Amino acid sequence: MNKTHLLYFLFLTLFATSCSNTKYLPEGDLLYIGAKVKVEGNETSKKEEKALKTALKDILRPKPNSSFLGLRPKLYIYNLAGTPKKEKGWRHWLKTKVGEPPVLYSQVDLEYSKSVVQNFSENSGYFNAETTADSTRKGKKATAEYSVKPDKQYKIREVKFPTDSSLISSAVRNTRRRSLLKKDQGYSLDAIKLERIRIDARLKEKGFFYFNPDYLKVQVDSTVADHQVDLIVKVKEETPKLAETPFKINKIIVYPNYSIGSDSLKTDFNSIKKYNDFTIIDPENLFKPRIFDRVLYFKKEDLYNRTNHNLSLNRLVNLGTFKFVKNQFRVSDTIGNYLDAYYYLTPLPKKSIRMEVLAKTNSANYTGTELNLNWSNRNTFRGAELLTISAFGGVEVQVSGQNNGFNVYRVGTEANLVWPRFVSPFKLNPSSGFVPKTKATLGYEFQNRTKLYSLQTFKGSFGYLWKENERKEHVLNVTEITYASPQNVTPLYQEQILANASLGKVIEKQLIFGPSYSYTYTNTLQRRKKNTFYYKGTIDLAGNIAGLVTGANIQKGDTIKLFDVPFSQFVKIENDFRHYLKLGPDLQLASRIIVGAGFAYGNSREMPFIKQFFIGGTNSLRAFRARSIGPGSFDGSATTSSFLADQSGDLKLEFNTEYRAKIYDFVKGALFVDAGNIWLLKDNPEKPGAQFSKKFLNEIAVGTGAGLRFDFSFLILRTDFAFPIRKPYLPDGERWVLDKISFGNGSWRKENLVFNLAIGYPF
Structure with missing residues (x-):
């Protein structure tokens, strides 16, 4: 089939789909495809005309069937499902959950809708508007048409508040500074209603417990001037005495x-x-x-x-x-x-025990399961303290990739004690609706990386968590202690260390202690906002006071050890900024920028491996295997033959953007582009091209792809297919690989097409 035939076929298919939506309509009825609103006359400005037209279209009912590029896929699916014989099964689900019944013209009440248009126009200050309603039929489809000819809009000349000396009148008068009713603003009944609610909210702050908005009235005097009104705010005479009394x-x-x-x-x-x-x-x-x-x-x-x-x-x-x-x-x-x-x-019950079986994915492209056993005491010392002791065990495997077969087994235990206050010698009690908390943690984990090595990790922390409000949160760990010790290093891993000495950093003993602080701001819960944001900034300090006291300086050979292990000394900062743009009821553009830097000094020559930055994987650059990119233009895949070593860096720059759209009910689709890389601060002869330089933009990796998100309410299952379009490890001038994309080529797919299975959104 040549391209011309294909285009004809697609056109005919779309045409047939469009026609089939009217084939199943009830006899004599029409498919309602929406309303048109026309604002006539010369009394309104272009801005006022646009605002009025948009508002009127929004309030008219019924709404037509949802459409995409002129087609109505949900209605088509509804018709395709036919009449199910049972109230369950595939056809019933397809018709009732995925499909959408036709919106019929018989459901449209032109006279009623005309009165809605008239009332809204008058309530918006167009007191002498003229409204008409009609309809247009084309084949088996009908459109409602409304025309409104508004007179000049009435504006507010003056807002008058009560002048008498009663307590309630004085309180109402004192709220006028933040009034929603402004001079020269267009008259609006909705604004008046909101003003009553605003005044009531202010009075509630002044002790008027029994007051409510219905005790206020706003009189409108439209005789004061041409197309102007005075608004007079009054407390109703029938207001009960209790409502006028501050308590x-x-x-x-x-x-x-x-x-x-x-x-x-x-x-x-x-x-x-x-x-x-x-x-x-x-x-x-x-x-x-x-x-x-x-x-x-x-x-x-x-x-x-x-x-x-x-x-x-x-x-x-x-x-x-x-x-x-x-x-x-x-x-x-x-x-x-x-x-x-x-x-x-x-x-709540004071003590409880809970067992959880979890499915999980992580940034290293590993998928697995975990069993958690948790015991809780919600009032440990009669002060609402929460003590939680948990034990866990799990296994993680890489479904696809070079590390397939190098499974990870984890077992461990953790104890957390949370006090609902600041445990501190100072009296601190932030004025917020959220209880400040003090948290102490002790934990142990044994991790076995099959065929490579085992790692024992002990950790402890003590810190504070508090929220200023629902948008701002602080976490200050006064100290965090991590001690990691390797075991059972296999000959295979030892052999790879000889070929790539940097792999030895992974199994070095680590002693890390010091404070950390993070600040989070988010307004993403405000669903009505078009633009919402998320920001998290973190600073991690390790061994700074100890290094200062002991004068540790590894460059001079003055390395200080505790428990026969050199303690780490570094500063690490990371910023994660996200922006969500609402494009429609079920459309969103989500973007993220991550910038991070870590600097080792004093008692450390390099950042500890577990504190360095990584990039790539299901929640990062999805077109690249987890932790496989960088640093810089270095190609880590050439350093080992048996498995893909994790690549780490001191600097990180990452950018992601994702277009999200609802397909139907619980299924959402996404198109995305990811870009970024990591770098080392210092030159490493074993990793040529890894050091950060002024040419860092030329070493950015870029990938793109598409995916589905299945929102099952209790979890979001995410599937993504992605492929690289820029590979930083290729020779300069050959890094863009757009011209090499070949989905029909099996070897290209094997090397470039990455499937990601994950739980939750990437950001």
């Missing part, structure tokens, strides 16, 4: 062992504990009272405010100790203008 906090009563469905509020007076401003009713003495002094923001005589109300509830939830958290405020029986605060807390 303070009186008693704070906590029931930390409240049980839903049983009478757990019967009070044994011997179980009542007074702690500062709190009354704790805990008959079983489960919790130390000081927990609630740290977590709850309200104190006696505080003016009620919604911020402290919500922060207190968030902190109780974030303790991780309570299954249910309920709060109630009641007007005090003893003092006027005061509220009594009640907190009803239902604890």
